Amino acid sequence: xxxxxxxxxxxxxxxxxxxxxxxxxPMETGFRYDALGRQTPRNVIYSFECRYGGVEVFRAEMGAGxxxxxxxxxxxxxxxxxxxxxxxxxQENVSGSVSARVTVTA
Amino acid sequence: MSASNKQGVRRRAxxxxxxxxxxxxxxxxxxxxxxAPGIDARMLNTPQGTLQSILQGAAMRRGRxxxxxxxxxxxxxxxxxxxxVDSPMSDMDYVRRIDLVSEKxxxxxxxxxxxxxxxxxxxxxxxxRLNGTQRVTAIAQLSDGSFWFDAADIVVNESACLDGG
Numbered sequence: 416x417x418x419x420x421x422x423x424x425x426x427x428x429x430x431x432x433x434x435x436x437x438x439x440x441p442m443e444t445g446f447r448y449d450a451l452g453r454q455t456p457r458n459v460i461y462s463f464e465c466r467y468g469g470v471e472v473f474r475a476e477m478g479a480g481x482x483x484x485x486x487x488x489x490x491x492x493x494x495x496x497x498x499x500x501x502x503x504x505x506q507e508n509v510s511g512s513v514s515a516r517v518t519v520t521a
Numbered sequence: 522m523s524a525s526n527k528q529g530v531r532r533r534a535x536x537x538x539x540x541x542x543x544x545x546x547x548x549x550x551x552x553x554x555x556x557a558p559g560i561d562a563r564m565l566n567t568p569q570g571t572l573q574s575i576l577q578g579a580a581m582r583r584g585r586x587x588x589x590x591x592x593x594x595x596x597x598x599x600x601x602x603x604x605x606v607d608s609p610m611s612d613m614d615y616v617r618r619i620d621l622v623s624e625k626x627x628x629x630x631x632x633x634x635x636x637x638x639x640x641x642x643x644x645x646x647x648x649x650r651l652n653g654t655q656r657v658t659a660i661a662q663l664s665d666g667s668f669w670f671d672a673a674d675i676v677v678n679e680s681a682c683l684d685g686g
Binding site for chain 1: 628634638650
């Protein structure tokens, strides 16, 4: 799974930084039928979590109501230099992750 | 081959064709119960049930939450959505979770966002699928357990679910 993370690389201690994530995924709803009338099984990224310095700061539980190629923009408070790690898993048990380094300088 | 026999073959072919045409409709009529793990399928199918499972009997008040959706969307496949909660996001007072509930989607619970004081700011942007013109509700639970909500009306010209749900 291809994914892109965009985040401010340098921050001041305690600064709230913006994180933007775009994941390439069909987010198959399970409500679609192919030409033979067979149901396309639901396959969505149901769990997405973001850790900063090993601590979970944000989690999204998503359903078929999130558009294909899910985009998320959220915030986190940068206290010390650490990695932002985002992981997700879909209903076919395919998981993916992206990470980015944030350097905090006083 | 006699004329009556030919007619029989044709009739059989016609019957087969009708059965084939009728088949996808029957498949369509079947309820779709295939939720993500950990979600109760019985609660999924109505917005009221979803609200009940979020609130668990608690009351919710309008305010503090701001849900931004465009007033009109050409289609419901990818509608930009921003939800903001007025909160200091400190260790003592923060937003615990934000739920998005759709009135008309086959699965009313669009997404649940779980936040922590380290999130820093209670603002989330994403893109949602919407099955037609409806009201979308965002419910936020604060760290003191109280629920706040905001609702936004949106006109969707072309639904995200053209077949099935």
